[in-house]
Amino acid sequence: MLEGLDEIDWTALEHAYGDAGDVPQLLHGVASDDPDTFAEAHFELCSSIFHQGTVYSASAPAVRFLIGLALRPGGRDRHRLLGLVGAMADPDLAYGDSALAVKTAVAAEAGRVMPLLDDADVRVRETAAYLLGQCGAAAAEILPVLHRRADVESEPLVRASLLAAAARLDPLGAANRVDLCLHDREPAVQAAAVFAHLRSGRPVTAAVPEAIISAWRDGTPLTGSVWPRHTLDKAVDALEMPHAAHVLAALADSSRRDVRHYVAHTVSHLNRCRRSALPALLPLLEPLLGDPDEDVRRAAASAAAEAGAAAAPLADSLAAATRFADPASAYVTGADHALKALLLIGDPRWREPVLAAWAAGHRSYTATDTMAHLALDGHPIPMDDELLDAVRVRLTVAVAVASGLGSVRVTDIAVHNEPVHLTHILRGWGAAAQRAVPELVSALGRAPHTAGAALAAMGEAAMPALPALRAIPVPACAQAVWQLTGDAAPLVEIMSALLDRPYRNSHEFRHLLALGPAALPLLPKLTALLANPPDSNVGSIARHQTLLAAATVVWRLTGDAEAVLPTLREALTFDGWIAGSAAALARELGEAAAPLLPQLREALGLRQARVRAAEVLWQLGTDAEQLVEPVLEALRDGWGPGTDAVDLLVRMRAVSAAATLRELAERDRRLIASGSADEIITGDEALRARLRQGVAQLSAEVV
Template structure:
């Protein structure tokens, strides 16, 4: 522990810093000097609290602030003085590696501050305390190439001296990060020998990360070490090694190699199970996770990895691990059906997961099994509902027309089971993990959705639906609109009319909507929507969307919509309000063509580009502007400055094509130039909606806009191995990308007039 005199030397000039001029996560940094002093307190509780406060203020969740860099020299001196060395070196490493900077006068200033203190940290690489050595290796690595020759030399010296296998692995990784040119020499030597497993795992990661040569023997080395994570992989590096290797290989364009690596790992996991190895389950979990991750990046991975997964279907101890892959990949897997059928007839969550997979795979036995076990198969019911509503339908394999797979077919036994569930008392719980919780809330939605998908084929369920209408008015109203026959079911119309005249507005709206769908009578729906428009509640944007769905029948609501548009801009400061106004503008334009009432609101929406989370509002404004056609020309001064934003350019380009439908250039920009901007927005990792907007813009630009090279880009979007959709809900990424892929092929056929494109 630092003596009082030493502490004064360590913290020299601490009070000469104008901390009030710096900030951290919670505002002024005036509290930082006291926290730095408290780090050296002999009272452990005081020191630990100070450390925690510094973590949450100057390095809040990995973000660095203007106060971070001035604090670095004092943190380094405290470390050199023996104060909380491992923890504070770790803090310095996080500071050096941070890419999230707030308020720094110069980009990279916090990292540079750490680099300037490496002279105090490098001696710790030879410290007798293993944890101090380990943390220091990691912290120095975070400085990257900026660390300089002294750091590189110190790490190479540590590599020669270190005997701890896990630490040697860390040193190898750090050497590669600081000196990539030397990575090949180090890794080749490691992989050519038979050294400790942790070091070989590190060498494999570096080989994948840095584009070093990879051959079949390297893949075999991975398989021999599976599960890789058991070899003491450091938590500081925050990586799943097998997943990281496969993802790095795929990122460098070696998709086939990445798939081979994961396939060999799956094969090794199966072998370990046969051998009864204590590492078998860990190997299965690791390989399954790597397969799932790779399938979200690689379009060819699911089909190629299914054969390697097949042995796991037949093992009761592992089948539950791979079922979710079948659900999210939606790949034909007939070889998995027998094992899934056996499991689906059992009990508990594995049986539910198996039946959900059978539903997604379109197994003909799925409907009957769901009928027999409907009360305790919430995931399977949800899967059937999502198929019925189109949420999980994917283009059929080999289907060049782009048609989608059909929902769960009508089954009389399943209809009878649904009727029983609809008639059940509301307090009845389900025997599953969702019992009394999510399923109890969503079950009426799922049941109603299935009946709605079957339409009038499900008319036998009308008595149960009518009895459930007061309990579950929203989903049941929607189901009645599809299931009832307006010519034969007057009692249903009477019940919906009664429901539309009582209760909360949301339930009245659902019943009135069903009534309008069945009879064409929009009166009750107009009444409730008028009430909701006048209230200006938080769900006003949803109300406007419901109004828009009426089309021509919404004309009686035009005065209220005009009133909404005429309100001052300050009334539209929240996202729901501006989106409601934009929806109203779209409908007013459609029904009246009154551009003067619409243009100001569109301009307000475009101005949201400068706001946090404002991009979706800008896109919605662009959708409305596109409806105006040439009348949107006054908005060009608002649109053109935004074209450089890749996230916004597709939507804005479609506006330009509507303003100048035949012209080239558009507002001074050649269509080919605009095509470049649009295609630049289609990078891997996009959200599904953003990726689809690129295709919409390409179609709007037309065939003459694209050079051969640009068409090749679209071909890669359609048929390249790398998925374009890579963001969103994990269980939706693969499905959303398959939808995008089918859309891309349609657009390519249109742009090239080539009917042979699949």
């Protein structure tokens, strides 16, 4: 079972938290019959040797001991141990420098695992089959055993796992069995056959979408230990869009609420992954927006809101969905998402429910948050007297409620955020909202940063707020004083005090950049900071952000490249985001950035910094053709500012990139595939438009 455990020098191996000297203790814990001891040790072991998908040098040596524990008759949760070992060898789940060693170690144990296919425990049989499916090196010995067991197995989930394992080890050899199982009477087996067929790469036949409909009609068919949580979206995502739409339309009529919920979730998933999904799948949301079940309505309305302006054809259904609003609910409801969608498409029918909720003393958190983000993006909703007065009244209430709670708790985050959102809305309206100056002054104690910025945006109308702004010693209020009066002394004084602190908040240093020449009195301290950077938070993002803000001000005040080059040199090799910020400042240096050439070339390998680094290298004389591929790679992997990448290629006249830009613009898979769900679709559509424009511009260069 654990024989030989002490013969391994575990301290010479590593896991997620450092040296693996604690692995023997954890394995002994997993061997315990005490349920609490087992649960704690199992959790710690999984977190250590298989941390968020990464395997380590300690992972492979642990395999044989985990298999030994799984072989114990009557051992606790043996299926969980088999599932862990199988997952560590699963190429869809595991990665890292030790992945091959783990896979080799697991395959070496196949002979000990195969007898478990006849175990009395259904869960053990299921996970044993899953594990064996990862043992490609032993496929010749495993496949006959899998087929023999499949011929006598009666449990649907075990049959599904056996089929999946055989198809993974021998996709073509299992093809006939897979095709037969597409018509199986058991939904789990049908679902496993669907995934096996799709994984094989064979052409998708008409039987596959029909099998999906049959398998998922009565709920999720794959509920065992070895299947991912969401399976419908993965199955449908592999289909051509007409087939996907057919499957989802059929399932949307299900009498089961969970199936209709899966459909709404899958529409959301496909819309965020594939460009062809929006026109094909958005109509499916219409009946789901009026579904009798709140979970279904919430998922459908959320999917509509994610679509942004493209959801306009659903406006009537979205407006009707607001009738389910529950202003007193502590949770985000389907009606909340419907209000958000109406705001994003510019339909005024959001207005009555939101104003009614405010008038009744309730928050409309999602709508208020959406209005705030629209204002921050430079697209504030139109203001009128009724709406302005409603925001003023609600801000007064929100400040009072938030002030009464005292310190911020996670459960109260919506309460504390509401004054911030309302002040953002007022800021977006600027001087037109000057009647709200008294409410903004009252909000300074609760939301000084955003209320101060809102007052500054109102210009001369905010002059009565000056005493209150001067009384609050935070950078945002002092910046408002400077913007309203031209008196930079309060902001300079606050920033000077911040520079004297051992710990510096990097976010506060953005106010330095706003000062411009008025920051001159701070120059000695800023120069000293760059010459002798603090040791505290060494290597941290906040440290680099602070130093880059200081370097930017020093450069703009003095034009002294030598004072800022060390800071830039270090930041360019830290990580992608910091390197990107450093490259942006290096761009300002012009030819004075030449000493940074080695670091800038290295930054081309950092996905978030590629575009900015390439731009500086081009400005310094690097041949544009040498930079085309790194910039295109930044577009392909969906990281960084994609429109900036296209802009740079056009400015470099990189005609050779036109064909790739056209392919990226016209492909079905979205380029932007991560980030906020609310921004993926709209961001990718904007990028697609810029790609098409870039192709036209570069094509014109050829003529």
